[in-house]
Amino acid sequence: MNQGWTAVATWHWVANDENCGICRMAFDGCCPDCKLPGDDCPLVWGECSHCFHIHCIVKWLNSQQVHQLCPMCRQDWKFKE
Amino acid sequence: MSSPTCSKTIAYEQFLKKIDQYWQAHCRQMIMIRSIFLFLDRTYVLQNSSIMSIWDMGLDLFRAHIVGHHIVQTRTVDGLLQLIERDRNGEAVDRQLLKSLLRMLSDLQIYQDAFERKFLEATDRLYAAEGQRLMEQRDVPEYLLHVEKRLSEESERFLHYLDQSTKKPVINLVEKQLLEQHVSHILQKGLDQLLHENRIADLTRLYTLFSRVRDGLKEQCAAFATYIKNTGKVIVLNIDTDPEKDKDMVQLLLDFKAKIDNILAVCFTSNEKFINAMKESFEHFINVRQNKPAELIAKYVDSKLRAGNKEATEEELERLLDRIMVLFRFIHGKDVFEAFYKKDLAKRLLVGKSASVDAEKSMLSKLKQECGGGFTQKLEGMFKDMELSKDFMLAFKQHMQNIDAPGGIELTVNILTMGYWPPYPPMEVHLPAEMVKLQDIFQKFYLFKHSGRKLQWQPTLGHCVLKAVFSGGNKELQVSLFQTLCLLLFSEGEEFTFDEIKDHTGIEINELRRTLQSLACGKARVLQKLPKGKDVNDGDKFLFNDEFKHKLFRIKINQIQMKETQEENTSTTERVFHDRQYQVDAAIVRIMKTRKTLSHNLLISELYNQLKFPVKPGDLKKRIESLIDRDYMERDKDNPNQYLYVA
Numbered sequence: 127m128n129q130g131w132t133a134v135a136t137w138h139w140v141a142n143d144e145n146c147g148i149c150r151m152a153f154d155g156c157c158p159d160c161k162l163p164g165d166d167c168p169l170v171w172g173e174c175s176h177c178f179h180i181h182c183i184v185k186w187l188n189s190q191q192v193h194q195l196c197p198m199c200r201q202d203w204k205f206k207e
Numbered sequence: 208m209s210s211p212t213c214s215k216t217i218a219y220e221q222f223l224k225k226i227d228q229y230w231q232a233h234c235r236q237m238i239m240i241r242s243i244f245l246f247l248d249r250t251y252v253l254q255n256s257s258i259m260s261i262w263d264m265g266l267d268l269f270r271a272h273i274v275g276h277h278i279v280q281t282r283t284v285d286g287l288l289q290l291i292e293r294d295r296n297g298e299a300v301d302r303q304l305l306k307s308l309l310r311m312l313s314d315l316q317i318y319q320d321a322f323e324r325k326f327l328e329a330t331d332r333l334y335a336a337e338g339q340r341l342m343e344q345r346d347v348p349e350y351l352l353h354v355e356k357r358l359s360e361e362s363e364r365f366l367h368y369l370d371q372s373t374k375k376p377v378i379n380l381v382e383k384q385l386l387e388q389h390v391s392h393i394l395q396k397g398l399d400q401l402l403h404e405n406r407i408a409d410l411t412r413l414y415t416l417f418s419r420v421r422d423g424l425k426e427q428c429a430a431f432a433t434y435i436k437n438t439g440k441v442i443v444l445n446i447d448t449d450p451e452k453d454k455d456m457v458q459l460l461l462d463f464k465a466k467i468d469n470i471l472a473v474c475f476t477s478n479e480k481f482i483n484a485m486k487e488s489f490e491h492f493i494n495v496r497q498n499k500p501a502e503l504i505a506k507y508v509d510s511k512l513r514a515g516n517k518e519a520t521e522e523e524l525e526r527l528l529d530r531i532m533v534l535f536r537f538i539h540g541k542d543v544f545e546a547f548y549k550k551d552l553a554k555r556l557l558v559g560k561s562a563s564v565d566a567e568k569s570m571l572s573k574l575k576q577e578c579g580g581g582f583t584q585k586l587e588g589m590f591k592d593m594e595l596s597k598d599f600m601l602a603f604k605q606h607m608q609n610i611d612a613p614g615g616i617e618l619t620v621n622i623l624t625m626g627y628w629p630p631y632p633p634m635e636v637h638l639p640a641e642m643v644k645l646q647d648i649f650q651k652f653y654l655f656k657h658s659g660r661k662l663q664w665q666p667t668l669g670h671c672v673l674k675a676v677f678s679g680g681n682k683e684l685q686v687s688l689f690q691t692l693c694l695l696l697f698s699e700g701e702e703f704t705f706d707e708i709k710d711h712t713g714i715e716i717n718e719l720r721r722t723l724q725s726l727a728c729g730k731a732r733v734l735q736k737l738p739k740g741k742d743v744n745d746g747d748k749f750l751f752n753d754e755f756k757h758k759l760f761r762i763k764i765n766q767i768q769m770k771e772t773q774e775e776n777t778s779t780t781e782r783v784f785h786d787r788q789y790q791v792d793a794a795i796v797r798i799m800k801t802r803k804t805l806s807h808n809l810l811i812s813e814l815y816n817q818l819k820f821p822v823k824p825g826d827l828k829k830r831i832e833s834l835i836d837r838d839y840m841e842r843d844k845d846n847p848n849q850y851l852y853v854a
């Protein structure tokens with residue numbers, strides 16, 4: 127009879143692409159400014175369904191003067207809840 | 208002087224005694240005369256600087272008429288030399304006589320001209336011959352002992368009769384003829400043996416004696432370094448490639464290092480040049496064989512940090528880790544170490560096999576100190592994952608109380624961040640329904656808390672605690688998930704064939720073979736195999752072993768690790784090499800990005816500065832070619848030895 131079970135699971139990002147469209151680094155890795163993947167360099171999704179390293183998209187949005195557009199599809203960027 | 212004194216027939220010792228008698232008598236008489244003419248000596252003579260004092264005149268007369276006489280002087284000096292030679296040969300001689308006559312020569316101020324030159328020549332001849340002869344006849348420890356004895360005898364001689372002014376040249380001659388002439392021969396003939404046999408007293412003597420002669424220590428240091436390199440190479444190279452011998456490599460290296468350290472401290476006065484030579488030699492030989500020493504050091508650390516290693520107290524363990532770090536420092540391929548260390552650390556953390564968290568943390572900080580934070584980031588990430596998992600499990604337990612979940616099994620999950628941990632090959636197995644349900648509940652809860660993620664279960668790393676009922680009593684079995692899946696089948700039926708178990712559990716066939724072997728052919732046989740035997744074959748049948756007995760209540764059944772480790776090792780090493788390629792590429796791009804244009808040679812030397820692992824120039828060239836193909840950089844059209852960065 128099974129009483130105790132210690133299981134192991136690995137977690138990955140569910141992204142629609144292998145690489146971040148801004149920095150070209152793999153989503154399994156981290157953005158160029160970070161050293162460690164995972165919680166330290168999380169991904170965020172836009173309502174347009176594109177996703178990026180949070181550090182990459184924030185940098186990109188800060189560099190935009192007027193409209194904040196998704197760098198992939200040029201729609202208005204809105205963080206997905 | 209009358210003729211009998213000069214006759215050659217009378218023995219030289221007799222002759223010397225006679226001379227001494229004349230000298231003593233002469234001195235006595237001169238003192239008498241001086242006393243009588245004291246007034247004359249003190250007044251008249253003192254006022255006339257051209258007139259000698261009575262005493263000086265007496266010496267002058269004795270020198271001019273007696274010792275100044277050619278034959279007398281030759282016989283006196285030759286007699287003295289013969290007497291000294293006999294003294295050096297260990298015979299008892301009249302040292303008082305020697306002292307008195309040598310004193311006479313000094314008083315007459317002919318010690319240097321008449322005696323010392325000849326004496327030094329005789330000394331030189333004697334020790335030149337003795338050095339040649341004894342180097343042939345005696346082994347090195349005996350020879351050194353003799354030299355030490357000679358040096359102390361010669362020093363002592365100056366206390367008894369020789370004039371102090373001659374001490375330095377005599378000692379120099381002994382050192383030159385007995386040591387300096389034979390430095391390389393002594394080292395070649397005896398150093399390896401002394402080091403090998405750990406002859407502390409002899410090595411100390413060798414060092415002390417060699418420190419007295421020019422280049423003695425320099426040559427000794429070079430020979431010492433050669434010995435370390437040769438001995439170390441034998442340990443590291445393992446020419447028969449006997450895996451059993453590799454097992455002992457790290458322990459042998461630690462023992463060898465401890466022995467050499469002790470010799471350095473006790474015999475070689477912690478001479479900095481020797482210590483540096485030792486370090487260079489260790490670094491040289493440990494890297495003669497690539498990868499393996501790094502791998503074995505990692506495994507050795509694992510064996511010491513794993514639970515069940517009770518041979519050491521915490522302080523002893525700490526000291527041992529420090530000693531291992533010294534070896535680690537010499538390793539060039541530190542990334543190979545990291546890969547193997549990480550693999551073992553993962554096992555310790557996930558199977559709860561770590562002996563002590565403190566020791567783990569201490570090792571981690573040692574590595575960090577040695578190699579910098581970049582080296583340990585991922586290892587630290589692994590510890591962080593373990594802690595986050597623990598916190599998450601608290602939340603999950605709370606959640607479980609609020610929902611209607613299948614009872615009985617208490618699930619704990621370690622959630623690993625990909626990228627920190629070694630890669631695990633994905634593997635699918637069939638879990639019993641209630642385990643699947645539990646797993647789904649957890650997965651839903653996790654994904655609810657962490658959106659944008661997915662979970663990949665790693666059945667190879669799971670383990671369980673089972674309660675089993677045997678006729679001899681209840682037992683608690685600590686088993687792997689694969690073992691669990693096999694054992695749980697037997698709560699549904701009496702007997703299963705190998706194929707049936709394979710279909711039910713979905714475990715990969717080689718993995719299953721090993722699993723069943725551990726349950727039916729190992730130390731704790733909770734299953735019976737038909738037919739009996741050590742190996743598991745396709746047609747075999749398995750039954751629950753109701754008769755199973757064991758003195759313990761809680762029993763751990765180890766999963767059998769077979770040749771798997773060999774494959775595992777190869778893939779770990781391959782992964783390191785793959786990683787190195789990536790690091791070379793990144794370094795080239797980084798350098799070119801800052802420099803924009805760079806010649807081939809400058810690029811290569813910059814790369815050697817930055818890369819922390821051994822790499823051949825040819826391999827660097829290949830990576831440069833590959834980056835040119837991929838348009839990261841290009842060759843200067845006018846100068847093929849010049850590269851340009853492509854933005």
Ligand SMILES: [Zn+2]
Nearest residue numbers: 146149179182
């Ligand atoms: Zn990015």
Ligand SMILES: [Zn+2]
Nearest residue numbers: 157160167181
């Ligand atoms: Zn980042």
Ligand SMILES: [Zn+2]
Nearest residue numbers: 174176196199
């Ligand atoms: Zn978009």
